[in-house]
Amino acid sequence: MLDIKLKTFLEVANTMNFTKASKNLHITQPAVSNHIHLLEKDYQCKLFDYHHKKLSLTKEGQFLQKRVRTLVNDELILKEQLRMGLPTTEHLKIGLTKTIGGFIAMKPLSHYLKEHHYENATISIKNTATLLNELREGTIHLALIEGHFDNQEFDSLVYSMEKFVCVAHKDHQFSKPVKKLEDLLDETIILREDGSGTRALLVNELFKNNLQLEDFKKRIVINAMHPLIQLVEDDLGISFMYQSAIKEELRRGDLQVIPLENFEMSHNFTFVWLASSIFSEHYQEIAQDITNDC
Missing domain, CATH: 3.40.190.290 (D-Maltodextrin-Binding Protein; domain 2)
Incomplete structure (x- = not known):
């Protein structure tokens, strides 16, 4: 289970407001401030800046936000697997951009699904920005996109x-x-x-x-x-x-x-997934299998 201090950090990073974070987490604002203080003490760096009455993440805070998102999403997947009593390969949540889904990669993806017999497969057809947000939120496991992405936030494999x-x-x-x-x-x-x-x-x-x-x-x-x-x-x-x-x-x-x-x-069409995920090797195998069939 994710450390409560990291949950607090992520909520503050998402809302950029200590008061909103305390309400969303149902804890006091001093508790929120204390959690952030303890994290900064543990990591020996500042995570937030407060300038002209505006809260912002430091570079270290931005890095931590990306990694904590990955931890949260990995935990959600683990919970789902344990609750359902099914291995990872029984579930696939993949996103494709509208161009790729409509014209480029559906045949290779269809062939992959026929070969692997998932009990639960979800295909999300959205634009690049929406798919990247769905990865951050844990709605999908990996995405095939044509737009730009942050290679520090996402691991990747070129499709074509x-x-x-x-x-x-x-x-x-x-x-x-x-x-x-x-x-x-x-x-x-x-x-x-x-x-x-x-x-x-x-x-x-x-x-x-x-x-x-x-x-x-x-x-x-x-x-x-x-x-x-x-x-x-x-x-x-x-x-x-x-x-x-x-x-x-x-x-x-x-x-x-x-x-x-x-x-x-x-320009490259690229498979992306959250960097440093414990499921990275599995996602890369999926991406490589689909790429090999394109």
């Missing part, structure tokens, strides 16, 4: 490397000859929602070229890949996405890839 391209309808009429990113600014751009790994990659690449989404004449935001691709097929605008997500549309000639002199990139 995919081309990230600009796409348009085969007969799309551009307002001017297109050679570079900035030649697209008069176009309507169709993109994913905040929190999407696909959107984050695009924003980052635009930033490298001193551009931003607001520079485009019009923007359409949608939170799913299938409808997004349909909008591009209906010639409502251009978009940026993984080439593997539209391989059939490209094969049929419905869509075209727009080559750009200052935009050529590939």
